[in-house]
Amino acid sequence: MPARSLLSAALLSCALLAGSACATEVTREQDGMRVTYRDASDALDAAMRERILETFFHAYVAERRDFNPAAPTQAIITIDPAYDGIAYVSSDDWAKMTINPGWLVKHPADTDLVTHEAMHIVQGYPDYGNDKAPTWLVEGIADYARDKYGMNNAAGDWKLPTEVKDKQNYDTGYRVSGAFLKWVESQHAGLIKQLDGALRSGRYSNALWTRSTGRDLPALWKAYVAARGGSKPAA
Ligand SMILES: [Zn+2]
Structure with missing residues (x-):
């Protein structure tokens, strides 16, 4: 269909709506x-x-x-x-x-x-941005999911980082935390689902990491940084 006809059709459908x-x-x-x-x-x-x-x-x-x-x-x-x-x-x-x-x-x-x-x-989750649902973790899980379930991440030039930069930590949030979560999940299959369930039921605390993995968050982060070849200067 020529462009002019398309435009007329669009205008017509606008005119038919109750509002202007x-x-x-x-x-x-x-x-x-x-x-x-x-x-x-x-x-x-x-x-x-x-x-x-x-x-x-x-x-x-x-x-x-x-x-x-x-x-x-x-x-x-x-x-x-x-x-x-x-x-x-x-x-x-x-x-x-x-x-x-x-x-x-x-x-x-x-x-x-x-x-x-x-x-x-x-x-x-019933909470957001407190000890029961820390922002870094809620956003980290959402970016972990974007990596896992996304359709167009590569074309969108979006990926989880494979290097750790200076001053980053497990609670930096978004992609940095998402990459950390992906690595911990690779070591302890099912952990993300467990974290998600605890966050939804209001039972989450940082102690869950130690109970489920045998290591607390700082120790897990240290192991993650080592697995990534150490931290690099911030770009
Ligand atoms: Zn978000």
Whole structure:
């Protein structure tokens, strides 16, 4: 179809809506999940919408199956140009994910940010940012999941670090903690699932690491740094 006809079709569908603004709302049911995608200002094109939905179903269904089969079966993804971060999740009855479209316009290959946020919906912990659910650990698990369940990480130039830099520690968070978690899991299979369960039930404390691995967090970090060939100066 010529571009002009496409444009007319888009304008027509906008005119048919009750409000004056263009708006996209798509609800998709698949794999026992119902996802509503809302882009009130049509900030992202249809191709990006499809990639976001495809990434969500791909990641969330597997993350939910592996970590928390009781996690929500409904979700809302809102595209919000007024949000100046990258993306976030607020969990309530319907899991709600908000994405800043400006980020994806600038970084179109970074669609696995959806995989990270989808893991937060699966996590659904009662706490965040305290001893019962330390931020570094919650975010580290979400990046561990992005690495494991992502669809497009390599093209998006996103990976867990394979080197340890000066001043990094187990609680640096995000990818640094995600890489540490991946290594500990390789030594103690099932640990991430155990941590996730404890975080969700409010039973988490740092003592869990010692009970499950025989070593506390500083000792595990030291072993991890040694396995990575020691720490390197920060770039
Ligand atoms: Zn996060």
